[in-house]
Amino acid sequence: xxxxxxxxxxxxxxxxxxxxxxxxxxxxxxxxxxxxxxxxxxxxxxxxxxxxxxxxxxxxxxxxxxxxxxxxxxxxxxxxxxxxxxxxxxxxxxxxxxxxxxxxxxxxxxxxxxxxxxxxxxxxxxxxxxxxxxxxxxxxxxxxxxxxxxxxxxxxxxxxxxxxxxxxxxxxxxxxxxxxxxxxxxxxxxxxxxxxxxxxxxxxxxxxxxxxxxxxxxxxxxxxxxxxxxxxxxxxxxxxxxxxxxxxxxxxxxxxxxxxxxxxxxx
Amino acid sequence: xxxxxxxxxxxxxxxxxxxxxxxxxxxxxxxxxxxxxxxxxxxxxxxxxxxxxxxxxxxxxxxxxxxxxxxxxxxxxxxxxxxxxxxxxxxxxxxxxxxxxxxxxxxxxxxxxxxxxxxxxxxxxxxxxxxxxxxxxxxxxxxxxxxxxxxxxxxxxxxxxxxx
Numbered sequence: 174x175x176x177x178x179x180x181x182x183x184x185x186x187x188x189x190x191x192x193x194x195x196x197x198x199x200x201x202x203x204x205x206x207x208x209x210x211x212x213x214x215x216x217x218x219x220x221x222x223x224x225x226x227x228x229x230x231x232x233x234x235x236x237x238x239x240x241x242x243x244x245x246x247x248x249x250x251x252x253x254x255x256x257x258x259x260x261x262x263x264x265x266x267x268x269x270x271x272x273x274x275x276x277x278x279x280x281x282x283x284x285x286x287x288x289x290x291x292x293x294x295x296x297x298x299x300x301x302x303x304x305x306x307x308x309x310x311x312x313x314x315x316x317x318x319x320x321x322x323x324x325x326x327x328x329x330x331x332x333x334x335x336x337x338x339x340x341x342x343x344x345x346x347x348x349x350x351x352x353x354x355x356x357x358x359x360x361x362x363x364x365x366x367x368x369x370x371x372x373x374x375x376x377x378x379x380x381x382x383x384x385x386x387x388x389x390x391x392x393x394x395x396x397x398x399x400x401x402x403x404x405x406x407x408x409x410x411x412x413x414x415x416x417x418x419x420x421x422x423x424x425x426x427x428x429x430x431x432x433x434x435x436x437x438x439x440x
Numbered sequence: 441x442x443x444x445x446x447x448x449x450x451x452x453x454x455x456x457x458x459x460x461x462x463x464x465x466x467x468x469x470x471x472x473x474x475x476x477x478x479x480x481x482x483x484x485x486x487x488x489x490x491x492x493x494x495x496x497x498x499x500x501x502x503x504x505x506x507x508x509x510x511x512x513x514x515x516x517x518x519x520x521x522x523x524x525x526x527x528x529x530x531x532x533x534x535x536x537x538x539x540x541x542x543x544x545x546x547x548x549x550x551x552x553x554x555x556x557x558x559x560x561x562x563x564x565x566x567x568x569x570x571x572x573x574x575x576x577x578x579x580x581x582x583x584x585x586x587x588x589x590x591x592x593x594x595x596x597x598x599x600x601x602x603x604x
Contacts, residue, residue, distance in 0.1 A: 228454075337454060338457075344460040369468050370470050375465050375471045378469065379464050379465055383461070
């Protein structure tokens with residue numbers, strides 16, 4: 174019996190089955206984790222100070238990297254857009270190109286990727302180390318729910334910080350595109366802004382970009398918290414969890430971005 | 441860091457985000473062109489609207505007087521039904537005509553209103569009788585090509601005609 178089960182376990186089909194079961198189980202656990210956090214979110218309203226601390230930690234400290242990246246992305250968009258548009262003699266559309274690509278796609282997506290690297294990893298490592306240091310267990314012993322006390326404020330901090338960061342990214346990027354396009358290359362400033370205003374719709378472009386950034390904020394923060402919460406309480410386990418946060422978070426953001434884009438701008 | 445200091449920086453952070461959103465909406469987006477003035481709507485049938493889109497401008501003498509609210513299709517007459525939302529400040533005579541024009545050679549399309557002479561003005565929900573469809577560049581080019589081809593073809597025929 175033990176012999177046959179051993180050969181079964183090693184077979185490729187049962188390995189596939191095990192993988193499928195593990196994936197579905199992981200997804201279910203992830204969903205229950207999310208629902209448990211949502212169910213405990215009342216803490217965020219009762220103790221807003223905890224959330225504001227997390228916004229400070231997650232948001233304010235990420236501001237510099239987001240702003241600098243946004244500026245350079247805007248610079249590059251301005252240059253590349255100008256070189257391509259010049260072939261068709263429509264350099265005036267540079268503003269529209271820069272603004273649309275930033276507001277619709279690059280703002281939310283690049284911010285989310287940077288956010289996963291900058292804030293997500295620190296969340297995972299922090300919670301993983303709390304777990305390894307048995308601080309979470311100590312909280313439970315003191316009848317403090319670590320989900321309420323530790324995870325919920327971080328989740329809401331991330332959800333609030335992410336759209337702010339994405340908006341700052343888009344704004345700085347547009348300014349960067351303006352610096353390269355108008356100031357350095359000499360595209361007509363009036364055409365740059367008026368084409369942008371003519372083509373960027375507040376609801377279908379700006380608002381959808383904000384919706385995207387909120388969704389990405391939930392995704393990245395949740396993945397980071399989940400990985401930290403599930404990390405094996407060893408140095409190696411925390412290291413792996415931190416890596417997985419970046420990998421899983423980034424892939425989830427890119428896949429979700431495709432879905433959201435297809436839904437929002439499909440027709 | 442003390443509580444007040446943290447709160448201050450968080451407040452500043454959120455304000456910065458709000459400012460960025462306002463910038464995106466007003467400077468980059470078209471929120472500034474939204475008008476909250478009362479409007480009335482009139483509809484017009486076109487044979488071809490070309491690339492006209494919803495929320496395109498309605499201009500008279502180059503001044504924006506309204507926006508395109510809705511574009512539909514009438515399967516009885518096989519025409520496009522364009523609903524225009526005009527600013528109540530601007531009233532037009534009933535026999536005014538509308539045309540779909542293009543700003544610049546390849547720019548955005550808009551609806552141009554040319555005022556008529558009648559006494560009565562458009563009523564809310566009224567219908568514009570005189571419309572002119574969009575100029576489709578392909579048709580224009582093909583007309584031009586056929587026209588020049590016909591000229592070349594008809595030159596010998598014209599020579600032949602007097603002989604008969």
